[in-house]
Amino acid sequence: MKRYQLHCSIWMTATLTAFGMPALAEPLTVSNWDGYMAADAIDSFNAETGHTAELVLHATNEEIMGKLIASKGVGYDVVFVSSPFAEVLHNLGLTEDLDHEKIPNIANLYAEATELPHDPGNAFSVPYAWGTTGLCYRSDLVDTPTSWNDLLKPAEDVSGKTTMLATDRWLLAAGQLALGYSVNETDSEKMAEVRDLLIDAKGTLLAYDDTTFYAKLVSGEAELVQAWDGWCNYGIGENADIKYTIPSEGSDLWVDTMVILKASGNKEAAYDFVNYILDAENHRWAAENILYKVPNEPAMSGVDASLIETFPNMGMSPEEMLKFEQLRDVGGAQRDYSRLVSEIKAN
Amino acid sequence: MAERHIFRLMLLILGVVFAFLYIPISVLVGLSFNDGGLPTAWTGFSTRWYGALLTNDDILKAAGNTLVVALFSTALSTVLGTLLAIGVEIRRRNGKWLETIIFAPMIIPDIVLAIALLSFFSLLGVKMGLHTIIVSHVVFNLAFVCAVVRARLKNFDWSIVEASGDLGASTFTTLRRVVVPVLMPAIIAGALLAFTLSVDEFIIAFFTAGAGRSSITLPMQIFAMIRFGVTPEINALATLVMAVSVVALALSQRLNKGELPGQ
Amino acid sequence: MSADRRPLLLMTPAMIWLFGLMVVPCALILVLAFFRRGLYGGIEYTWTLENLALVFDPLYFQIFLKSAGIAGLSAAIACVLGYAAAYAIAAMPRRHQPMLLFFAVLPFWSNYLVRTYAWIVLLNREGLIVNLARWVGYEGELPQMLYSEQAVVIGLVYNYLPFVILSCYAPLSRLNPEVNEASRDLGASAWTTFRRVTLPMTVPGIATGFVFVFVLSIGNFVTPALLGGGQFQMIGNLVYAQFLTANDWPFGAALSMVLIAVMLGLLMGQAVMADRASGGKGARDG
Numbered sequence: 075m076k077r078y079q080l081h082c083s084i085w086m087t088a089t090l091t092a093f094g095m096p097a098l099a100e101p102l103t104v105s106n107w108d109g110y111m112a113a114d115a116i117d118s119f120n121a122e123t124g125h126t127a128e129l130v131l132h133a134t135n136e137e138i139m140g141k142l143i144a145s146k147g148v149g150y151d152v153v154f155v156s157s158p159f160a161e162v163l164h165n166l167g168l169t170e171d172l173d174h175e176k177i178p179n180i181a182n183l184y185a186e187a188t189e190l191p192h193d194p195g196n197a198f199s200v201p202y203a204w205g206t207t208g209l210c211y212r213s214d215l216v217d218t219p220t221s222w223n224d225l226l227k228p229a230e231d232v233s234g235k236t237t238m239l240a241t242d243r244w245l246l247a248a249g250q251l252a253l254g255y256s257v258n259e260t261d262s263e264k265m266a267e268v269r270d271l272l273i274d275a276k277g278t279l280l281a282y283d284d285t286t287f288y289a290k291l292v293s294g295e296a297e298l299v300q301a302w303d304g305w306c307n308y309g310i311g312e313n314a315d316i317k318y319t320i321p322s323e324g325s326d327l328w329v330d331t332m333v334i335l336k337a338s339g340n341k342e343a344a345y346d347f348v349n350y351i352l353d354a355e356n357h358r359w360a361a362e363n364i365l366y367k368v369p370n371e372p373a374m375s376g377v378d379a380s381l382i383e384t385f386p387n388m389g390m391s392p393e394e395m396l397k398f399e400q401l402r403d404v405g406g407a408q409r410d411y412s413r414l415v416s417e418i419k420a421n
Numbered sequence: 422m423a424e425r426h427i428f429r430l431m432l433l434i435l436g437v438v439f440a441f442l443y444i445p446i447s448v449l450v451g452l453s454f455n456d457g458g459l460p461t462a463w464t465g466f467s468t469r470w471y472g473a474l475l476t477n478d479d480i481l482k483a484a485g486n487t488l489v490v491a492l493f494s495t496a497l498s499t500v501l502g503t504l505l506a507i508g509v510e511i512r513r514r515n516g517k518w519l520e521t522i523i524f525a526p527m528i529i530p531d532i533v534l535a536i537a538l539l540s541f542f543s544l545l546g547v548k549m550g551l552h553t554i555i556v557s558h559v560v561f562n563l564a565f566v567c568a569v570v571r572a573r574l575k576n577f578d579w580s581i582v583e584a585s586g587d588l589g590a591s592t593f594t595t596l597r598r599v600v601v602p603v604l605m606p607a608i609i610a611g612a613l614l615a616f617t618l619s620v621d622e623f624i625i626a627f628f629t630a631g632a633g634r635s636s637i638t639l640p641m642q643i644f645a646m647i648r649f650g651v652t653p654e655i656n657a658l659a660t661l662v663m664a665v666s667v668v669a670l671a672l673s674q675r676l677n678k679g680e681l682p683g684q
Numbered sequence: 685m686s687a688d689r690r691p692l693l694l695m696t697p698a699m700i701w702l703f704g705l706m707v708v709p710c711a712l713i714l715v716l717a718f719f720r721r722g723l724y725g726g727i728e729y730t731w732t733l734e735n736l737a738l739v740f741d742p743l744y745f746q747i748f749l750k751s752a753g754i755a756g757l758s759a760a761i762a763c764v765l766g767y768a769a770a771y772a773i774a775a776m777p778r779r780h781q782p783m784l785l786f787f788a789v790l791p792f793w794s795n796y797l798v799r800t801y802a803w804i805v806l807l808n809r810e811g812l813i814v815n816l817a818r819w820v821g822y823e824g825e826l827p828q829m830l831y832s833e834q835a836v837v838i839g840l841v842y843n844y845l846p847f848v849i850l851s852c853y854a855p856l857s858r859l860n861p862e863v864n865e866a867s868r869d870l871g872a873s874a875w876t877t878f879r880r881v882t883l884p885m886t887v888p889g890i891a892t893g894f895v896f897v898f899v900l901s902i903g904n905f906v907t908p909a910l911l912g913g914g915q916f917q918m919i920g921n922l923v924y925a926q927f928l929t930a931n932d933w934p935f936g937a938a939l940s941m942v943l944i945a946v947m948l949g950l951l952m953g954q955a956v957m958a959d960r961a962s963g964g965k966g967a968r969d970g
Contacts, residue, residue, distance in 0.1 A: 423805060425777070427874060428775065431771070431772035431775045431776070432772070434768045434769060434771075434772040435769065435772045435773070435776075438765055438768065438769040438788075438845075439769075439787070439788075441765070441842070441845075442788065442791050442842075442846075443791060444806070444846065444909055445791075445799055445802035445803055445806060445842065445940075446791045446794065446799070446802070448802040448805050448806055448812065449794065449799065449801075449802040452802075452805070465757055475711045477837060477962060488689040500697075501697050501698040501701060502698065504694040504695065504697060504698060505694070505695050505697075505699070507691070507694050508692065508693070508694030508695035509691070509695060511690075511691040511694075512692075512695075517952070520952065522699070522702055522706075522707065522947055523702075524948060524951050524952075525702075525706060525707075525710075525944070525948070526702065526706055526719065527895070527896075527899045527900075528899050528903075528943075528944055528947040528948065528951070529706070529919060529940070530764070530903050530919075530923040530924075530940055530943065531858045531903060531920075531938075532909075532920075532923055532924050532927050532928065533710060533714070533923065534706070534709075534710065535834070535929070535942045536713060536777075536927055536933075537710045537712060537713040537714075538705065538709050538711035540709065540712060540713060540907035541705075541708065541709035541712060544712075556701075556705060557705065559701060559705075559963050560701065560702065560705050560706050563698055563701065563702070564702075565847075565896070567698070568851070568895070568896070569850060569854050570854070571853055572854055572855055572888040572889045572891070572892040573854040573855050573858065573888075573891070574888075575855070575888040576855070576885055576888075582703070592690050595749070603858070606853065606854055606857040606858065607854035607855075607857075609782065610785070610850040610851065610853050610854045611848055611850075611854075613785065613786075613789050614789075614846075614847055614850045614851075616793075617789050617792045617793065617846060617847075620792075620793050621792065621793075621795065621796045621830070623796070634735060635967055639795065640795060640796065640797075643795050644797065647797060650801070651797065651801040655795070655798055658795075659794035659795050659798045660794075661792055662792055662793055662794060662795075663791070663793060663824060666790055667790070669895075670783070670786055674783075684756050
């Protein structure tokens with residue numbers, strides 16, 4: 075009998091949890107990558123503004139894009155995605171046209187960050203962090219790399235100890251840059267060259283990896299890897315022999331952005347949230363703790379000088395970064411890119 | 422005696438297979454006690470990750486949600502899948518279309534089912550949450566349960582069912598008293614399989630969950646945290662989940678006075 | 685019983701479920717295979733067979749063959765190990781059997797990613813196995829175990845082994861000890877009894893287990909990325925990439941449609957063969 079009651083109560087509790095009573099007001103739902111903003115950012119935002127916000131996490135741009143497109147963005151209010159993905163969301167009509175009046179702190183952005191090619195004038199996206207993609211390496215184990223070819227055609231003793239990013243666009247970018255092409259190149263002959271170069275490079279790789287490459291450097295499993303500057307900093311933090319460099323052929327300029335969704339039922343709160351993040355103090359926290367450059371002038375000028383000494387790429391100026399081309403949505407050529415990557419991986 | 426040799430051989434097989442199953446698990450348990458954050462170096466014994474875990478509401482909530490999803494989807498799919506299997510095997514002559522529909526949940530790529538369900542739910546304006554994950558997990562789970570039960574039914578002696586019917590028992594009684602007890606080991610195997618699949622399922626859960634925090638499951642949480650590799654905290658959680666399962670089993674053994682259902 | 689409608693009644697709840705939550709939603713997505721991808725990844729509603737034509741490309745056939753090979757190998761290994769384990773469990777005293785089954789699936793309640801990372805810790809070049817080998821005095825070159833097809837096979841066998849154990853246990857658990865005894869009384873050796881009596885009766889369980897591992901492996905996209913170092917694509921990765929990376933739903937739908945058709949063909953063939961092998965027909969005519 076007792077057992078029966080126990081079972082019943084477990085099931086009832088479970089039922090209630092599963093089908094739960096719907097909350098009266100929907101909280102502001104923000105989706106971001108893990109560890110990409112202060113752990114207490116949501117709480118202090120709630121305390122400061124009186125809104126109820128909650129944070130959910132996505133592992134990759136691709137994942138959250140699939141969900142936003144299939145659900146037409148319903149349920150989400152503010153989403154952090156990289157700029158080519160923000161562009162797609164905008165082109166599909168899912169993003170809110172931003173009213174700058176409601177984001178006074180947008181004035182904190184560097185002038186360069188308000189004229190980014192993917193969204194001049196910040197019509198639908200606000201840059202949150204930006205940087206470059208280059209080579210991260212163990213300076214105690216390999217010679218200083220100077221060219222993308224040092225990665226793609228590695229010296230014999232480095233062969234088998236390199237990794238490349240696994241995400242299509244960045245994987246292709248290494249080949250495009252090495253051959254002196256645009257990172258948005260779509261000409262099929264040039265891209266066939268890129269493919270052949272990358273197929274040859276694949277034979278010398280340890281792995282494609284865009285999450286734990288810095289840990290591989292720390293353990294010595296890898297010695298030279300293609301990396302986003304911010305993630306290389308995580309490696310530098312663990313081992314001072316790890317260094318970051320941009321090859322002579324250049325880099326891309328990546329920008330992670332915040333967008334507000336058109337379907338949002340919490341637009342006022344969403345604007346307040348974007349504004350809150352752009353606050354000089356809050357945005358500076360992000361720079362100092364996630365070790366990514368932020369496009370916020372007062373925030374960056376407040377960053378501790380010793381931090382820039384340890385992580386030299388943090389000191390790169392917007393002007394220097396703007397020399398590089400942004401990855402753009404390539405529209406119809408996306409299908410060709412995807413096929414190229416399949417060809418590379420099938421070989 | 423040959424009997425004894427065979428028994429020893431069986432023990433040896435069990436030993437080898439269980440060693441294979443538990444070697445990575447012992448690594449995982451070991452790492453959960455590693456003081457340092459990186460899996461590459463042992464920096465000393467510590468229980469601090471367990472402490473960190475117990476104050477991490479996000480992870481604990483996600484673990485709770487996962488349990489709810491797995492329990493409900495297992496219960497539903499075990500019932501539906503078993504009934505389906507019995508029906509299909511009694512009918513014998515099943516058309517290709519019927520077989521197709523029964524096999525399909527296993528072979529439709531996860532991502533297709535995930536996107537299809539999300540598009541469908543949003544088309545209908547269904548409010549999403551744990552309940553949408555549960556009903557979605559039942560779709561593939563019931564196919565797996567059905568397959569396991571059917572494997573058991575292939576050599577089933579239907580004459581006992583007819584005998585029971587001849588003795589005047591209703592279909593329901595026949596099912597409950599005759600068929601289900603014989604099938605019990607297969608049903609338990611099917612339920613364990615469904616639970617295991619559901620506990621670990623990520624992509625369909627991610628797409629059919631509501632947007633907010635309230636319906637995040639553990640695999641969703643862990644996938645999102647993978648940016649920084651697997652932290653000892655997650656290893657600690659995996660260790661705790663297994664430890665709690667063992668305790669739960671021991672308790673249920675006691676409640677059932679040492680007898681598990683299906684005997 | 686087979687003549688009346690009662691079996692249909694038993695099937696109805698599951699059929700409604702599958703129709704409403706699988707057939708209809710998937711049809712809505714798969715039909716996109718006949719439309720065009722818009723410039724930005726939306727759908728242009730003009731009919732075309734272009735997407736389907738693109739699927740029949742040697743590149744995708746090659747990827748399919750490769751994943752089918754890896755999935756098939758994993759399934760075969762898992763079946764051997766899983767069947768042996770299930771047989772051994774069924775040979776243990778009856779009261780211990782549920783507990784052994786429980787301990788066979790317990791590791792798989794941890795988390796897929798966590799287990800996969802544990803394998804990385806074991807197999808990598810600076811990993812536990814290498815260090816252990818060095819510690820016992822092995823000086824030679826060790827092969828790169830991680831980021832290879834072998835590592836993917838290990839990962840797939842490992843993660844799907846319990847499903848084989850469960851599906852093989854179901855038919856083994858009911859094997860009547862008397863049948864074995866009778867067979868042995870007739871002078872058959874243990875091996876002959878196994879081969880002539882036990883194995884045929886449990887073929888459906890092995891076939892089911894094989895199908896489980898095969899379909900789960902071919903659709904897997906995490907293990908190839910982590911243990912295979914992303915250096916080859918399984919069909920699962922390919923479909924995933926069309927929908928999520930390339931945002932190309934029409935092509936993803938076309939690929940999936942062909943994949944589902946091929947797999948169904950294989951499964952139907954398998955079901956017929958398993959049915960024959962187990963001699964199921966005779967047992968069911970009655």
